[in-house]
Amino acid sequence: MGDTALQTSKWPVLKFDELKDTLTVVQLWTQVVGKIRLRKMPWLNHSWHVTLYVTPYGLSTGSIPYEHGSFQIDFDFHLHQLLIITSMGKRESVSLGSRTVADFYGAVFEKLKALDIQVSIFTTPSEIEGAIPFEKDHAPRTYNAEKMADYWQALVRIDGVFTRFRSRFTGKVSPVHFFWGGFDLAVTRFSGRDAPPHQGQSPNMPAVVMQESYSKEVSSVGFWPGSEQYPHVVFYAYCYPVNEAFGEQPVKPQEAFYSTEMGEFLLHYDVVQQSDNPEETLLDFLQSTYEATAKTSNWDRKALECDFSHLENEYGCFRK
Numbered sequence: 001m002g003d004t005a006l007q008t009s010k011w012p013v014l015k016f017d018e019l020k021d022t023l024t025v026v027q028l029w030t031q032v033v034g035k036i037r038l039r040k041m042p043w044l045n046h047s048w049h050v051t052l053y054v055t056p057y058g059l060s061t062g063s064i065p066y067e068h069g070s071f072q073i074d075f076d077f078h079l080h081q082l083l084i085i086t087s088m089g090k091r092e093s094v095s096l097g098s099r100t101v102a103d104f105y106g107a108v109f110e111k112l113k114a115l116d117i118q119v120s121i122f123t124t125p126s127e128i129e130g131a132i133p134f135e136k137d138h139a140p141r142t143y144n145a146e147k148m149a150d151y152w153q154a155l156v157r158i159d160g161v162f163t164r165f166r167s168r169f170t171g172k173v174s175p176v177h178f179f180w181g182g183f184d185l186a187v188t189r190f191s192g193r194d195a196p197p198h199q200g201q202s203p204n205m206p207a208v209v210m211q212e213s214y215s216k217e218v219s220s221v222g223f224w225p226g227s228e229q230y231p232h233v234v235f236y237a238y239c240y241p242v243n244e245a246f247g248e249q250p251v252k253p254q255e256a257f258y259s260t261e262m263g264e265f266l267l268h269y270d271v272v273q274q275s276d277n278p279e280e281t282l283l284d285f286l287q288s289t290y291e292a293t294a295k296t297s298n299w300d301r302k303a304l305e306c307d308f309s310h311l312e313n314e315y316g317c318f319r320k
Helices: 002-008 016-040 045-050 101-114 145-166 207-213 269-273 278-296 309-319
Strands: 058-060 064-066 069-076 081-086 091-095 177-179 184-194 216-224 234-240 257-259 264-268
Touching: 016 045, 016 064, 016 069, 016 101, 016 145, 045 207, 058 145, 081 101, 091 101, 145 184, 145 216, 145 278, 216 278, 234 269, 234 278, 264 269, 264 278, 269 278
Parallel strands: none
Antiparallel strands: 058 069, 064 069, 069 081, 081 091, 177 184, 184 216, 216 234, 234 264, 257 264
């Protein structure tokens, strides 16, 4: 039933120029919330402790431990509010709208104080050039609720496809999760082997964090809203480490291409959204780019892959 629902639900139209102002401010809001999770959670491999998760109403931190139990912070893109709830039965909310980052930051920490949640964060945004600390960012910001709802509805559909793709791997694989630094939804597979030290850098991120994140061989896919330098909403796929043969591999669908500048395969969201079967078109991209990694990096596919479709077919009735 779940797959049928996905296939019959129309994917929203997304244009970078229409989204950019809203997503720029929402990214900064998610960084405020994500940094709170970062400070309160124990460190997980590859920085998995910092991510957010797609929910039926927006994005969530999931449960976070604190002195009095646990709390959770949720972006609700139905009602356009930020909700903070605790295991003590208390809750506070902050409205989402056209407001400055400094105002949002101050409101969130005022609500945390009211809930007796003690936390301090590094207030300079990560992975953003020329970033302004949250409390000093008084620039006017635009929030378009309709455009944000469209983007979130796309995340819901993509999350479902990524989850199906994730289920086909018996090796180590990440959750389907949302990284607020790069503002992308991603899922990553691992070969099980160590990788050479990563030499990449990112603004306001210690090199050791980047090196730990890429300490193992990976094949990663994701969804990204674009940037001023690349003003397109896209799916991406890359591997680390990579050799020249990776970008030469044939992938699906035919509109997918390898960007030598970015070092990854790209597929514009419009291609998926306009296809007769968006889910299968996206799955083709995910699977074929993974196979490009497995082939060029000599992954042990027999040991790492799995197919539980026979269990779905024979025993799925037990879930009803």
